[in-house]
Amino acid sequence: MNTLYSISVSLMIFGMKILALFNAKIKKGISGRKQSLNLVNSAFSKSDKIIWMHAASLGEYEQGLPVLQKLKEKFPKHKILITFFSPSGYENVVKKNHIADAVCYLPFDKKNKIREFVSQFKTDIFFTVKYDFWYHLLAELKKQNTKIYVVSALFYPKQIFIKSYGKWFVNQLKQNVNHFFHQTKSSFDLAQKIGLTNSSISGDTRFDRVRQNLERDNFVEFIAEFKQEKPTVVFGSSWETEERIAKILNQKNKELKLIIAPHDLKRTAHLQRIFPDALLYSQLISGFNSNSEILIIDSIGLLSKIYFYADLAVVGGGFHSAGLHNILEAAVFGIPVLFGNQYKKNPEADELIKQNGGKSFADENALADFASQLLNESTNLKNMGENARNFIFSQPNAAEIVINKVMELWSYEVMK
DSSP, X not given: OHHHHHHHHHHHXXXXXXXXXXXXXXXXXXXXXXXXXXXXXXXXXXXXXXXXXEESSHHHHHHHHHHHHHHHHHOTTSEEEEEESSHHHHHHHHTSOOSOSEEEEOOOSOHHHHHHHHTTSEEEEEEEETTOOOHHHHHHHHHTTOEEEEEEEOOOTTSGGGSTTOHHHHHHHHHHOSEEEESSHHHHHHHHHTTOOSEEEOOOHHHHHHHHHTTSOOOOTTHHHHXXXXXXXXXXXXXXXXXXXXXXXXXXXXXXXXXXXXXSGGGHHHHHHHOTXXXXXXXXXXXXXXXXXXXXXXSSSOHXXXXXXXXXXXXXXXXXXXXXXXXXXXXXXXXXXXXXXXXXXXHHHHHHHHTTSEEEESSHHHHHHHHHHHHTOHHHHHHHHXXXXXXXHTSOOHHHHHHHHHHHHHHHHHHO
């Protein structure tokens, strides 16, 4: 099975190299990995002690960051490495202020490449977020006596290691991972069922992360001026269906302000064709004509702040096979959150619906009708928003739970 896994990784790399000829995003990931070894060699010496967080993409980075921040507080002399699999995660974070001493792509999980990369420095603590497992990486880190954790783990029945033929994968995880911190009881129960008993339920660290958003300055230039104290709907990480819903709402109510932040900025030109009178955020200057009903956000990194200005949020991806984007960033501001019904990897969506802070729809027209009605019912709008906020604050401080357990396990290892 080890050989089969190595072959599958080689086939994945070959496939990505072919796709890179046609896809700029994949091409960035391929070329970026060529710099990873030089980046860590520039940042670290062999005597440095490292805390290393791996995240598949930007969402997992946001999920793992509260834990990384607390580990840095506990071990201030350790240096920090963050690795990504996806260009979208890497490119967003490397341009921001961050706590890492080095940010780079994770080399592909070829045994020799991974061994060379891992041997450049001493990793004391490594954690991966959710379910991005690379088995040669885990094995090489274990040889270094690295403490290995999975934070906000989310197991579900269709994963390969849950299947009857997934025993090899389970054995790799059992041999190499010190502890799994699960988001949900169902994930924890699945881990117990397949023999991964080194597990506990910590909750989802994304709740910690979005609660932090309330403590920062959420001012975004021009947004209040555009809003003009009128009812405002923010379409976050929109795809085509959410943009059609925006069109319906715009036709129903010209007094309504709509802010559309597409999931991909390449959609900006398409949105301008749909909404020819819309404003572009990047082109706003002081004194702009704020009578327009629609604002297109053609800049990255603003969405989680823009929700602060919303009366209602429609979050994208739930009508698409890609799956639902982050609904918690909106809910924390005490506004109702509406979305499509494709969210099987987002257990928080079910809970938000149960708490009547959000609602899902199979049909775009049904969502538009509900949104239109809700905006005309101020009491229901307010109550649903308060339910959303209360849901966020009812969740445990997952990062604190993780850190306490890590310190407990660390002390146990030292005492053995």
